[in-house]
């Protein structure tokens with residue numbers, strides 16, 4: 001059961017998660033990260049590292065965010081791998097916790 005990045009990562013992208021992943025399964029888009037469900041070995045290391053609490057096991061994704069499972073699979077096939085932490089987006093703190101951010105996802 002792979003882990004999944006959900007809505008609260010959008011416009012935050014703190015990237016604390018990427019350095020702990022032993023199999024480099026995070027992929028980076030303009031304002032969101034996703035996990036490659038094929039590469040993820042379910043080690044659980046990334047989940048507590050996310051300041052935005054955006055990472056969940058696939059079976060425990062919050063109600064209403066189930067579509068992020070398919071979105072992680074789709075976008076991880078398109079976006080490049082990220083393995084090194086970088087500065088979060090400038091407006092990260094402002095957007096942390098805001099609802100309905102899917103509309104702002106840049107592909």
Ligand code: SF4
Nearest residue numbers: 009013014015017050
């Ligand atoms: S730490 Fe959380 S908010 Fe930051 S990039 Fe990773 S999943 Fe997104």
Ligand code: SF4
Nearest residue numbers: 021040041043044046
């Ligand atoms: S659970 Fe482990 S393998 Fe999967 S994305 Fe997180 S750190 Fe990587």
